[in-house]
Amino acid sequence: MELYRLTAHELRDLIDKKKAAPKEVIQDLFKRIEQTDKKVKALCLFDKKDVLAQCEQLEKAQAKKGRLFGIPVVIKDNICVQGQDTTCSSRILKGFQPPYDATCIQRLKQEGAIILAKANMDEFAFGSSCETSCYGPTHNPWDLKRIPGGSSGGSAAAVAADQTTLALGSDTGGSIRQPAGLCGVVGLKPTYGRVSRYGLIAFASSLDQIGPLTKDVQDAALLMNVISGADPNDSTCVDTPVPDYTQSLLNDVHGLKLGVPKEYFAAGLDTEVKNGVEQALKLFEKLGARVQEISLPHTEYAVADYYIVATAEASSNLARFDGVQYGYRSCGFNDLLQMYRKTRGSGFGEEAKRRIILGTYALSSGYYDAYYLRALKVRRLIKQDFDRAFQKCDAIITPTSPTVAFKIGERIDDPLAMYLSDIYTISVNLAGLPAISIPCGFNRENLPIGLQIIAPPFAEEMLFRLAYSFEQHTQWHKQRPKL
């Protein structure tokens, strides 16, 4: 049996019935990784010995079987795993080994999950293509000449290539949903405050959320059950009760009202992507949902707004990388200021420097009101658009991205074109909402198309219900790339 292809819920059943042991699963995945990762390059740290040691410990502790007992998870390289290199795929964090586990990692370990590898990403999550990593680009398993999306491109590609059962990513402006869409897997960005950010190396603290990338919707629910919930180490992680998300995997959308924002179907949307989403809407209607056009009038301002809010927060968060406490320090300096400047000048990649400079500018004396303060006001307008829309509908349906995966190198020297690839995902972060991307078809070149479902705050259950129903009537999530 090809254990590496299975979902977490399928593996869990096999392990429960003693038809497979965690070690067999791991060995199967090792083989798969060796066969495919030379081409895909999804993983930036993969330590077989450590994985086997985790496996042995698990087998010894059989008595206490957690909810993810023996299930392998790949972790995005910006989530702290104690004693394992955690570098945000940046030279400036080279060799950094966190002295503690992120809260989500603690919870995975408590439930018996196996930390399989670290996944490649855009440096500090700054990017939509996984090309800005200091380790080099990850390739889309569906077409190795194309990008997997980003910034959680390694996590999405690893799931799509069956190198892992589950993966964690982080999403600041679409960094889980966009790569999930472009790689044909499921990716969920939780409500802001649903999942603890403790141990997630911060990009933009008011936007960042950790979330699952999986092979199907049921697995996303399983993983959300484990990582959600209040945490004394993150005061922005709220104590709203965590429901059992597997209970909302209902094959029933009858009577649900789905809003389709007209602004998302304007210029720039690829025809085949549009067709894919329209087919999905037809299916929802056939299943008894009611589809209606809605308006999110400030949509056109979202990308501009985001690139002020996110870079301002990033410039402040990334001030800590100065060559003093961890990571890389340059040589050839005479004083402290020069040490900072040289370390940061040679430790950060281009996109990181560009964003820090933009954010510093937006916060600098004389420009704060014109840029940052204005952006915070527009952020409210964007949020109000959604508040009004959700008075009329239960969920909003959009494409995840305006196009399918583009070619490696195509947008790397045109930052603005790169930023616009997140045009449908960015508003969700500004408004703090939960959203999921699920596969809804392929274009003529056999590249995946992603469908985004957006729900009101803390209504992840609505996402699961709609996404699960869709999955029950389609086969897109079962397609796998030939590698």
Next chain:
Amino acid sequence: MDIEYVAKLARIELSEKEKAKFSRQLKDILAYIEQLKQLNTDSVEPISHVLPLKNVFRQDTLKPSLTTEQALNNAPAKSEDSFSVPRIIE
């Protein structure tokens, strides 16, 4: 944007080539961002967070923390029990 000045504020050393490239790219990005000025935001309250955040308090009790050794473990340069940096006071 005075790229040299902003890079100095950000404590980032840029090469001449980077200065030229970033100036050009940031000019385009800022021109795009200008569209925010089309909106009248005079009566809009800014939001920095989407949740109604409140202070979270806890008991001020002693808990185990990192040892000095653990805290210094990742330091690029250390000296005895401290992070080591170039001399800042003559």
